[in-house]
Amino acid sequence: MDKPFKNVTVIGTGTLGTQIALLAGNAGYDVTVYDLRKGTLGETFARLRASIETKGIKPFVPWEQLEKVKEQIRETTDLDEAVQNADLIVESVPEDLKIKQAVFQELGEKAPPETILATNSSSMPVSLMEESSGRPEKCLNTHFYVILEGMNMADVMGGTKTTPEVLQKGVRWVRSMGCIALTVKKELLGFCFNRVWRAIKREGLWMWGNGYVDFKDVDRAWMTFTQMKMGPFGIMDSVGLDVVRDIETVYYNESKDPKDKPPQALTEKIDRGELGVKSGHGFYTYPDPEFAQPGFLDSTK
Template sequence: MDKPFQRVTVVGSGILGTQIAMFAAHAGYTVNVYDTRQGAFDETYAKLYADLKAKQINPVIAWDQWQGCKEAIRFTTSLKEALSDVDFVVEAVTEDLNVKRELFKKMGEIAPPEAIFATNSSSLPVSKIEDSSARPQRCLNTHFYMPLQGITMADLMGGTKTLPEVMDKGEQWLRSMGFVPLRVKKEILGFCFNSVWRAIKKQSLYMWANDFVDFRDIDRAWRIFTGAQWGPFGLMDTVGLDTVANIEMVYYDKSEDPQDKPPEKLLEKIKKGELGVKSGKGFYSYPNPEYLDPDFLNPKK
């Protein structure tokens, strides 16, 4: 598939930004990665590597191509360096509206005027961010899942002024990296599939937090029902429980419905530093969570 442009910058090298950068490099883009944290790319790369190895998952980017992708990616803690000459910026920093707005403002001041800005936010429509960039017609949402694990699809949604050609370029970019674009026709919180996944996640958390069931049974049921390798709780651990809670807060802030608030029990886990794979403990313990046990689906009594 033809590339719609050549130079891509990923802003934020956490769990998602690092994967997006790997896929862009793998597809032959010139990739810069920016993060305020020195060594962020190397650190997250190592975590992703260890997590997939422990889960014995064969990643979409074959193991023997990882090193080449890593070497092709240029990491910097200078935003100016990261954005000189860029065509397409994908922002994947912490899920915080003010942080993202501040970044889009700086990006708008530094990047070439034609550059397109995408946000990988899980819950914020780009319409909440676009004006800070001073180029709302060139802003959009591109929302990825866990691509290295095989979820190679991405939601694609415009803001209030996004040009059709910008949406088309976003779509072409996704296709060129082997992703299925899920194009949203009008704005909705959670985009296409993420809003469906959110309903599953919310109900799963509710069942656990109110002690209706053991969370492992929900994961077992989900895996048996769908044939997936993980259930909602295993997946939330991979996403990061702090990110999960931040996303729920976005829904709560919009609806002000107490049922949309992340459960207190989840916030307590986060306060204890139980953030999932990235901190070594969440619902499960890592690097060898019990759901990898061959007997997990049907444990012997």
């Protein structure tokens, strides 16, 4: 397998950072993870496994193998240690520009000068962070989807000064982990497939948030139409409703279109602590969401 790097560091081991770290370890990279809180890799792993197994989804790498990979990953809460040997650093911290810019600044100061910096942001182009790093030519977006649920793909996009070599290494890194690289040729808010998914998410949230439809019907239709095991609202629960709200807010701030504004009903859910799979309740209740139970698509009911 063609591998453009040896040592990879992931910053933030929540829902996505953990999946990226596991997949990188599985592909033979020497992986280090850093999070503000100790033990997040193991906690997130256990949560992901429970929720994905409940949905009846088998990751393309078996769980037993991922358990072994997890044991090989170096975990630290010391940023200097985390970045000292990194060829590539992928940040997967919350979808908040100020946090991401601060992380890019710290990485720019602490990582070796040749280290490439990638963001897993779901909505923000790396051009919003590249200057903070002091090395804009080595920055790029690599936006992974929920890999362990079978969405093995990532959008890859450069910033304003990213060199073609860095972009190409990003593509090779994505492919080396068994993911499809969706290359974006010039900077675009929302990247490639994320714009398509976003259109579905925005319409669903708007119809539900304004009382037009029951969210379960949207999911039933989607599951019947695509043969997927869950619909847009189930997927949003997996992503985390706070993360969804933050992503939608980035689009709204850009467009100022009222239809892009996350609905009030979503904010109320988040205020009640209903964050989706990670809090046990979102649109559905976990670990046994209604959409995974027999009868959800029963046409006689």
